[in-house]
Amino acid sequence: MAVYTDVAADELAEFLKHYDIGELLSYKGIAEGVENSNFLLHTTAGSFILTLYEKRVAKNDLPFFLGLMTHLASNGISCPQPVKNKSGEALSTLAGRPAAIINFLEGVWPRKPNATHCAGVGEALAKMHLAGKGFAMSRANALSVSGWRPLFEQAASRADEVQPGLRGFIETELDYLEGGVWPKNLPHGVIHADLFPDNVFFLGDQVSGIIDFTFACNDLLAYDVAICLNAWCFESDCSFNVTKARALLAAYGRERELSEAEQKALPVLARGAALRFLLTRLVDFLNVPAGALVRPKDPLEYARKLRFQQGVSSMRDYGIAASGLVA
Amino acid sequence: MAVYTDVAADELAEFLKHYDIGELLSYKGIAEGVENSNFLLHTTAGSFILTLYEKRVAKNDLPFFLGLMTHLASNGISCPQPVKNKSGEALSTLAGRPAAIINFLEGVWPRKPNATHCAGVGEALAKMHLAGKGFAMSRANALSVSGWRPLFEQAASRADEVQPGLRGFIETELDYLEGGVWPKNLPHGVIHADLFPDNVFFLGDQVSGIIDFTFACNDLLAYDVAICLNAWCFESDCSFNVTKARALLAAYGRERELSEAEQKALPVLARGAALRFLLTRLVDFLNVPAGALVRPKDPLEYARKLRFQQGVSSMRDYGIAASGLVA
Incomplete structure (x- = not known):
């Protein structure tokens, strides 16, 4: 708050x-x-x-x-x-x-998103990506691959205080993601970059609005999808819900088809997206100012999500058939 | 918050x-x-x-x-x-x-109350006292004289951490107020007991509403006036503003005349009111729970107000002429 x-x-x-x-x-x-x-x-x-x-x-x-x-x-x-x-x-x-x-936008954000909410956010995200075309200004994403190591360096020496082994876990992942696997030639444009449930309002089952563009920037559109997969499709125990993922991805695909290259890249993008929130949460967690009135978010939630994404090999693991998403 | x-x-x-x-x-x-x-x-x-x-x-x-x-x-x-x-x-x-x-009541509460606001709260308080007549339920004031020593005992051993000498200062005052000076036969009824600026809404110069009855109880009506004197009539450096006090008391008196006995008792009631908030703030200050999202209020503000009230001998010191308040 x-x-x-x-x-x-x-x-x-x-x-x-x-x-x-x-x-x-x-x-x-x-x-x-x-x-x-x-x-x-x-x-x-x-x-x-x-x-x-x-x-x-x-x-x-x-x-x-x-x-x-x-x-x-x-x-x-x-x-x-x-x-x-x-x-x-x-x-x-x-x-x-x-x-x-x-x-002011009326609407309530879902504390416990269900598959209908996930479909709602998938559709809204794709529409936002399409509507972003033609916006004249641009802003680099300071929290993409090149921004992660500086964050890690701020937190590395104390990471194991949060969980033994966390430092090594992050370093290995960072080395992997910096090692040439990050996709370069995918469709890009304006992304929201922080489309968590508290930034999407619903009235009944319908999305009534998207808020908080404080992290919006220019980056790969599919990276925004990956952020949403992590933010919307896990249960509170960090188990992955393929029904929700399928709903989100299918609804996105109906508005804007994910290319074959984007679908292939999604697992690595989701690893990066998990690492990005793990790192910023870790830095915040280790640097709560005295007298802060904000409770820091749990970095380990994103360590668990990252472990899941490390085991994903293709869209099949997100509940999407081998034939992929067709608009 | x-x-x-x-x-x-x-x-x-x-x-x-x-x-x-x-x-x-x-x-x-x-x-x-x-x-x-x-x-x-x-x-x-x-x-x-x-x-x-x-x-x-x-x-x-x-x-x-x-x-x-x-x-x-x-x-x-x-x-x-x-x-x-x-x-x-x-x-x-x-x-x-x-x-x-x-x-929901529309209105804004004054962050820096002026004399017009003080007149507004004085009038509203008197009207509330009159309107409270005939309310069938009653609730004892747990934070009147007999409630102060137990609060003090919770905080005494650590009071000097907040300010050297604070423990002795409070103890002396407590002994004084428990020693028979507290008035008994004044008009009583339902009081708000916490009518600070953030509980009084204004639209323009007019009071639009009174909120937060969480401390309301049955007690001396003039004690409520004393609480308001402390809460509304000091500047942020804890100097006392007689113009504001006069405005508050005169506006109150126009709606409900303060009896001679009430006027005579007001300085001691104001000392008690200052001690009551000093004590609750001190206890809160010394017991901020880990991870609290609420910043405790400064107890020393009320130590300074208490020192002022200790030097008051009559209504003259509140800016009211010797003839007193006449409705």
């Missing part, structure tokens, strides 16, 4: 005078988002989310995130739309921090 | 079927309330607050709190109104905890 910076009522009311979204009725710090401070605003014009971007988010990246949401929303994706102020700016400053207002 | 217990979307949707408040659209854990988990719900019928009562709140007290809100609301006080389920119950169970839904 996250409210790192509080905002005074009169300061916020003054800030809102620069927008055309009515008078402030209430605002509540909400327990969503780990990187930023988020408030749910009620105004006479409706509900909005105010985000104050804290230190961990590079200020230079904000125009990419805000521009992407505007682009996706205008291309039919249900995602928050940045509200521009009277000067036409989506990005402003409040309480000494970069600040943006986006419209 | 507080969300101790998360709720699954399907569990919540199921729970809401027992109420007549429409379909669930969204729910967000909110960073308000220290004792309980609170969620802001949007349904097709409007906005509501869902509270899950955590361990620190005695289950037996919940009917008092919920009944009081219903009573006050039906007597013209703007406070949250418990929503009864289809069985006519305001109190139910969700995620293994006692749970209640109340309607």
Whole structure:
């Protein structure tokens, strides 16, 4: 949960005078988002989310995130739309921090995703990938292969405190993934890169919106699919649910066909995706600041997921027949 | 901030079927309330607050709190109104905890209260005291004089870790307040007992509502006034602002005249009120559980306020002329 910076009522009311979204009725710090401070605003014009971007988010990246949401929303994706102020700016400053207002999306995120949810996210992800085409800005993925060793070096000396042998386990995997197996010539574009269940809203069985583009970047589209496989298709005991995987992959494939090369690469992409979250969680876990109000996520969840992915040899292990996915 | 217990979307949707408040659209854990988990719900019928009562709140007290809100609301006080389920119950169970839904009050609480806010809270408090008459249930104040020494005993051995000399300072004050100075025959009734700025909402300069009755009980009405003097009329450097005090007391007096005896007792009540929050904050400060997501409040703020109140001899020191308050 996250409210790192509080905002005074009169300061916020003054800030809102620069927008055309009515008078402030209430605002509540909400327990969503780990990187930023988020408030749910009620105004006479409706509900909005105010985000104050804290230190961990590079200020230079904000125009990419805000521009992407505007682009996706205008291309039919249900995602928050940045509200521009009277000067036409989506990005402003409040309480000494970069600040943006986006419209509020109704919907609830599934705490225990079922196969229907997995189909929903597969479809939504493919549509997002298609809608991302033509977005003019780009942003490199700092958390792809070349970014992993620096993360590992931050955590290596203390990794075995978390689990004996963890350091060697990660190092072996890192050597493997850096050794030329990572695919290069697959379709690429804008990916979400963090499409966990808490970033996908549903109303009933239908996806009502995708949120939180703080990790969005340009990378292999199939890498985004791999991140979702890890985030959506494991049970809480880290056993893999092929019914959910099949639902996710089949729904994705109906919107955007995964090429043969992408399908072949998916297991190694899923290993990389598992390692990426293992590493960032490990670094966070070992560096909880004194007085932190955020509980770090369990890195070992992703060590277990990585072990599963190391044993996958083809799409068959994800519940997809040898003939592959056909749109 | 507080969300101790998360709720699954399907569990919540199921729970809401027992109420007549429409379909669930969204729910967000909110960073308000220290004792309980609170969620802001949007349904097709409007906005509501869902509270899950955590361990620190005695289950037996919940009917008092919920009944009081219903009573006050039906007597013209703007406070949250418990929503009864289809069985006519305001109190139910969700995620293994006692749970209640109340309607959502728009408004913002003042981070830096000014004299207008102080007048607002004074008026609202007096109206609440008048509206509380005729409420049939009662609840003893566990945090009045007889409750302070047990709190002190929990913290005494470690008090000087927080500030050298703090243990002796508290003990002397406790001896004084237990020594027969505490008034007995003043008007009593239902008091809020925790009417800090974050529990009073404003729209513009007007109070739009009073929330959080988790400490409400039966006690001296003037003790509630004393709590508010401490909570609203000090600057952030703990200097006392007589303009704010005068505004608060005068506005209170216009609705409900403070008797001569109450006015005379106010300084000692304010000392007791300061000691009460000093003690509970000290106990909390010394007992932050591992992994707590709540930052404890500063006990020394209330030591400084207590020192001020020890030097007060009459209402003159609160900015009220010798003739006293006349309604």
